[in-house]
Amino acid sequence: MSVRRSPRLTVAAKTRSIEDDPNDSPPAKRIKAEQQHPTTAVTPSPPPKKTSPASKKAGTKKARRNNSKPEPGSKAPPKGWEEIYSLVEELRQDKTAPLDADGAEALPETDQGDKGFRFQVLIALMLSSQTKDHVVGETMRALQKHGLSIENIHNNTPKEQLNALIGKVGFHNNKTKYIKEACQVLLEKYDGDIPRTAKEMMELKGIGPKxxxxxxxxxxxxxxxxxxxxxxxxxxxMLKWVPESKYPETTRVHLEAWLPREKWPTVNYYWVGFGQEVQQQKAKILRKSLDCSRPYEALRLLKRVGLDPVKEGDKEGWGDEVRLALKEKPKPAQTTSE
Structure with a gap:
């Protein structure tokens, strides 16, 4: 004979595994019913792990960042880049940008031997962050007058004196500490020389990828x-050669993905100087553009990177020459009322 199952007993049995005290003894009737109609204990599932919106956003950003990093040589170059690149190389042939006088390549003394030259390259670039080139130049010349060798900076120049010598550069307090620590590492680990690889250099405090x-x-x-x-x-x-981003390091990764490796050693020299002239020496770069082998293309390039050649030309008295080179109509002559 079949025994009808009591809904109440079933509920009681199921409920017990979750809420009842496991040390309590069940009533006899309920034991008998459970023996005849055994039930499977219900084990509660653990609640799902909550993820904050910030964590989800960070995870998405991380995945996107990891997935979007191209390898060197993996992308096709932008259309027409060679014509623009060669034009910038031509415009930079006079070597009159600020970095040509006060950049890390121009500042080191050449009579200090190979190790001495390399050490001064390191110092010039450590000083350069958040600092105008002419200030770096002044500071380097002051250090060279003091004696810019690793031995002199490490052994004979207290932190207070070094801080005073480099006091005009940005974040000079931090840079004083980084320079002193770098000298210690170079003497202990590299026999007074600098590391040979960028990876090793980035182990020094204050040295980033650039x-x-x-x-x-x-x-x-x-x-x-x-x-x-x-x-x-x-x-x-601005030229749309790399995706829009806030960080130069992102630009580096995407630039390396398509720029031929033979251009890597000089791309910084040509384009930093060009950028300095566009921002700081507008009249000069405009004049060079008018006088170069391809004035129309050069003036259009200036427009693409934020310099208005017509407006700047009018300031300098070259407005009609600029308009003619751009194949635009001359500025109408102003009429005076009698």
Missing amino acids: MAYLIENIAWGTYSGIGVDTHMHRLFV
Whole structure:
């Protein structure tokens, strides 16, 4: 004979596994019913792990960042880049941008031996962050007058004196500490020389990818990456040669993905100087553009990177010459009322 199952007993049995005290003894009737109609204990599932919106957003960003990093040589170059690139090379042939006098390649003394030259390249670039080139130049010359060798800076120059010598550069307190610590590491680990690779240089405090790749290139004549500064970042984003982003390091990754490796050693030199002239020496770069082999293309390039050649030309008295080169109509003559 079948025994009808009591809904109440079933509920009681199920409920017990979750809420009842496991040390309590069940009533006899309920035991008998449970023996005849055994039930499977219900084990509660653990609540799902909550993920905050911020964590989800961070995870998405991380995945996107990891997935979007192209490898060197993996992308097709932008259309027409060679014509623009060669034009910038031509415009930079006079070597009159600020970095030509006060950049890390121009500042080191050449009579200090190879180690001394490389050490001064390192110092010039450590000083350069958040600092105008002419201030770096003044500071380097003051250090050279003091005696810019690793032995003199490490052994004979207290932190207070070094801080005073470099006091005009941005973040000089931090840079004083980084320079002193770098000297210690170089003497202990590299026999007073600088590391040979960008990867090793980035182990020194105060040295990021941009500095490391430039030091590697200028000091050793080798290159494993491109040093991208804010001028290059701004120009290449405006030209749409790289995706729009806030960070020069993102621009570096995307630039390396398509720029031929033979251009890597000089791209910083040409484009940083060009960017400096566009922002700081407008009349000069405009005049050079008018006088170059391709004035129409040069003036259009200036427009693409934020310099209005007609407006600047009017200021300098070259407005009609600029309009003619751009194949625009001359400015109408002003009429005076009698």
